[in-house]
Amino acid sequence: MTPCGERFLSLGINVIDGGSSYSGTENRYHWSRTDPSLGAWAGRARTRATEWGFNTAGGWSLDAKLLDLPFTPNLELGRNARFHWFDPYAPETEARMYKLAGGLIGPYRGDPRRIGYYTDNEVGWWRGALFTFYIQEPARSVTKQRMIEALVAHYREDFVRFTRDFVLPRGVFSFADLLVSEGEPVRLRPGGRGIDFVRYWAKQISGLYYRMTSAALRAADPEALILGDRLPIYYDPEAVAAMAEHVDVISTNYNVDAPDGWLARYFFDGLSRLSQRKPVLISEWFFAAHENRSGNRNTGHLMTVGTQAERAAGAGAATRRFARLPDVVGIHWFQFHDHPTGGRADGEDYNFGLVDIADRSYEGLIAALTRSNREAFALHAKPGPGPSRARSALPKAQISIDDGVLTDWPKPRALLPALIPQPGEVAFGEAYAAWSDEGLSLALIGMDYYDLDLLAFGDEYPRSESFRLDLGVDAGDGPKRFRVHVIPPREGIAGGSQRMRAEICRVEDAGCVPAAGAKVRYFGSDQPRITVEATIPWQMLGAEGPPQEGISFDLAVVAWYRSRWMSLTGRPPVQAMAEPGRWRTYTLDGR
DSSP, X not given: OOTTSOXXXXXXXXXXXXXXXXXXXXXXXXXXXXXXXXXXXXXXXXHHHHHTTOOEEOTTOOOHHHHOSOBOOBOOHHHHTTTTTTOTTSHHHHHHHHHHHHHHTTTTTTOTTBOEEBOOSOOOOOHHHHHHHHHTSOTTOHHHHHHHHHHHHHTTTOHHHHHHHEEOOTTOOSHHHHHHOOSOOOEEOTTSOTHHHHHHHHHHHHHHHHHHHHHHHHHHOTTSEEOTTOBOSSOOHHHHHHHTTTOSSEEEEOOOSSTTOOOOXXXXXXXXXXXXXXXXXXXXXXXXXXXXXXXXXOOSSSOEESSHHHHHHHHHHHHHHHHHSTTEEEXXXXXXXXXXXXXXXXXXXOOOOSBOTTSOBOHHHHHHHHHHHHHHHHHHHSOOOOSOOOOOEEOBOOOOSSSOSSTTSOHHHHBOSOOEEOTTOOOOEEEEEEEOSSEEEEEEEEEOOOOTTTBOOOSSOOGGGSEEEEEEEESSSOEEEEEEEEEOOGGGGGTOOOOOEEEEEEEETTEXXXXXXXXXXXXSOSSSEEEEEEEEEGGGGTOSSSOTTOEXXXXXXXXXXXXXXXXSSSSOHHHHHHOGGGSEEEEXXXX
């Protein structure tokens, strides 16, 4: 609600800054190319933004006095207070945080246009990195001391039990040795359950952060909302659970799941369950196109399409889908202008702008967003249900495994019932199924984080620790079982490419043998967002073609390091694959 008590959906633009964030290149956006002063540029930018249906200055925008819009500043409180990658449990950390919070919000306190504050940007809470960093700190680190105390309690003072889960540096034979060991990694042992402690530790560190930052901000400005730390395009469930009691809004950046603007609902359903329905702010989302006027290369894994027409269509559709999500209270576009030709100083080089570097609007995109922004308030006031998951028939579709996108999927009709997570967890993906004359196709959109340095292994990544899908299918010739592994490259351990690959095999008594004739492709971002699709010919299922009577199947997904699972029928993966009599039955539409 606004200070006047009116319903408000925050439709924002990030980086309304006149180009002041860039330097060192002529091929960049800058206000001086078009306006006599920064103030004149800001007034014109505000007029344009409101004409386009936006009502908020998002992160990294100019001072509110220049833009005169509701705003959401990013304080970088945790980084400025040296919480991350220092010694967060040291007593001076909290004192530093309180002192900084008062100074950082000084320009904003009392301004009725301030919606609230982001504490940081994309902290991430990468659980593996949190473990490997603090376990290598010196013994004088208060945080390292707390970590060893937690390990002793977790393993009930039994060091032998601890060694069954972790591979230790040379010369470490006790918890006391581990405390004084410095600069040496401790890695997960394949087959162990060390990931349980790694997850526990992530919850402790993130919980401390949210408690400290929220208390400091409440003391400095009790009237403003606490908007969290702008989660990246992934979230750690332990961190979200720890966050929920301390923030007013969960802010998350988001990379839409297909060029047509599709959103995978599992992501938002999980946030809702973990936080007991806290409001959600989409603090950053975007579309780029290879066809652009700024010379951006659009290299990387963030949403990029071929043409400006595709960009406009996808962005307009995504806005409407965001607005229909019942918990969403804000949708902020990244960003006002394109990156410089050749990219930012950090290498990011995308055509994300509403305008190019010469300040010319991308007219098709602007028209599409203006229409969808104007529809958003009505859609948000009465959010509709998500795609139906009660279907008992699979759609027919000609799926290409080679195109690297899910645009050819009839996603609303192919979406399977929500995967049921193991007790105490939330789903970390959603599945789709369709059929053609050639075979059965499946896809998974999910997320999970693989840390490059967390697992101990040799030349071959252990398949038991991979992200995997187990599929059981009966097409009339008895149950057949398949497995898809998502495998990281070996060179990733040395800090090289993180590009994953997928492989599919047929599960038999002798093991998992290559499924010749089946096709599989991984094409998610390097990580942690995972997208994989596969097609299995009917002949591999013992059928000459699409069976008249339909099929029955179950699908189970296991996360990295066997940390958690989910399945179509809610049973553990081994049990789900072993009981074909309980697999779900589907007819084939049009057959």
